[in-house]
Amino acid sequence: MGFWDAVTDLIDAATPWATVEAEAPADIPAESAPAAETTEETTAETKAEEPAAAAEEPEEEAEAEAEEEEEDEDEDEIVDPKETLEEECRNSKECAPAKHHYDECVARVTGGTGAEGEDCVEEFFHLAHCATQCAAPKLWNVLK
Amino acid sequence: MLARTALRSTRTFASAKNGAFNFAKRSASTQSSGAAAESPLRLNIAAAAATAVAAGSIAWYYHLYGSASAMTPAEEGLHATKYPWVHQEWFKTFDHQALRRGFQVYREVCASCHSLSRVPYRSLVGTILTVDEAKALAEENEYDTEPNDQGEIEKRPGKLSDYLPDPYKNDEAARFANNGALPPDLSLIVKARHGGCDYIFSLLTGYPDEPPAGATVGAGLNFNPYFPGTGIAMARVLYDGLVDYEDGTPASTSQMAKDVVEFLNWAAEPEMDDRKRMGMKVLVVSSVLFALSVWVKRYKWAWLKSRKIVYDPPKESATRH
Structure with missing residues (x-):
């Protein structure tokens, strides 16, 4: 609420024709009804899709979901913007050193050539820090 | 400690030698225990022996306890990234539409384990x-x-x-139902955690698909980089589309996390909107009073500031006294 909102509020309160509503104004049914319908549709359809996807191999599942997303663009399949933005950031130039170290560590540890009891937590932290830092302002532009 | 006791003992010896009454000379007398007579060879031997003892003690520690892995980043947890929360700006209020959505998320998701007992x-x-x-x-x-x-x-x-009802009868029941882990009360959680809103948002959305290679996750725990120690009993709870928002906002994981964190911030600081308005009023009133005081000062000091002191020397008289 800015300064001029306060001024206009004062003027509104002083004018004799102003109306004051203690309760929330009554809902406009025209707006709420279609929204409820669409959400019901999407939930019903996602429920129907779930068993089909679960039956398939886990490797194919990601591909199948990706295809479904392409097919059902008009259905508003929800994609988390944080995931996509951070993936972009992880592969961006500024996070390249962190990603390089992390990948190298994963190869070392899974290959068994690293030191005994070595883990990639520190490298993971550096990569996650870089990715979230880069995605934070973009994410806030997307979210409501 | 050892060095201090050694020093103290030489001091007592010296004082004994010089007599207990002679305190003023004590520091001088400790130095004069034949330091000039020390040969460079003996000093070198002493230094080498001290170094050998130091290196040996480290080697002994490693022999006993193995490599030291303390203060690892995992122990500390990943520090939360700063997010540009609008409601944290100086002259911004909570987004009450977001609070409404966040309350819905709390009620449908969090409330099954977490109480909100102060609201x-x-x-x-x-x-x-x-x-x-x-x-x-x-x-x-x-x-x-x-x-x-x-x-x-x-x-x-x-x-x-x-007050909002608790999900469990008491803490023991809550621990029993959650594998020994107590879900904390969320009323003041934003104030109670280092990093506040950023930490909780990062914690809720930060579960990776799988822990990084080589990381050990305890039984019944989940890997979360933001939780100190990285092993957290709470599993990931927010998934895309878990909640149907009444205003039609797409319920992505990060959207739900953002809303519920803003709601929890409201639960911890319900006075924030009023507090900021009061702060603005204070600024307005004090700036008016300051301006007034500047004018009053100008008025009160006018006679002093505008006076003119003139030295009017007496006319040179013809006669000399």
């Missing part, structure tokens, strides 16, 4: 719900009445003055 229904009125909605919500739960004529305590539907 009464009445505080929801006007900020998140209307009176009727809050009353209807309160009446969904039962609370104890006052004892009746026979001393029995009966149940009654909730009123606006009641």
Whole structure:
């Protein structure tokens, strides 16, 4: 609420024709009804899709979901913007050193050539820090 | 400690030698115990022996305890990234539409394990719900009445003055139901955690698909980089589309996390909007008073500032005294 909102509020309160509503104004049914319908549709359809996807191999599942997303663009399949933005950031130039170290560590540890009891937590932290830092302002532009 | 006791002992010896009454010379006498007679060879041997003992003690420690892995980043947890929260700006209020969505997320997701015991229904009125909605919500739960004529305590539907119900009867029941981990009360959680809103948002959305290679995750725990120690008993709870928002906002994981964190910030600081308005009033009033005081000072000092002191030398008289 800015300064001029306060001024206009004062003027509104002083004018004799102003109306004051203690309760929330009554809902406009025209707006709420279609929204409820669409959400019901999407939930019903996602429920129907779930068993089909679960039956398939886990490797194919990601591909199948990706295809479904392409097919059902008009259905508003929800994609988390944080995931996509951070993936972009992880592969961006500024996070390249962190990603390089992390990948190298994963190869070392899974290959068994690293030191005994070595883990990639520190490298993971550096990569996650870089990715979230880069995605934070973009994410806030997307979210409501 | 050892060095200090050694020093003290030489000091006592020296004082004994010089006599206990002679305190002023004590420091001088400790130096004069034949330091000039030390040969460079003996000093070198002493230094080499001290170094050998130091290196040997480290080697002994490693032999006993193996490599030292203390203060690892995993122990500390990943520090939360700063997010540009709008409600944290100086002259911004909570987004009450977001609070409403966040309360919905709390009620449908968090409330099954986490209590919010310091928030009464009445505080929801006007900020998140209307009176009727809050009353209807309160009446969904039962609370104890006052004892009746026979001393029995009966149940009654909730009123606006009641507090949000706890999911468990007590902490022991909560621990028992959650594998020994106590879900913390969320009323003041934003104030109670280092990093506040950023930490909780990062924690909720930060679960990776799988822990990084080589990381050990304890039994019954989940890997979360933001939790100190990285092993957290709470599993990931927010998934895309878990909640159907009444205003049609797409319920992605990060959207739900953002809304619920803003709601929790409201729960911890319900006075924030008023506080910021009061701060603005203070600034307005004090700036007016300051301006006034500058003018008053100018007025009061005018006679002093505008006076002119003139030295008028006496005319040179013809006669000399």
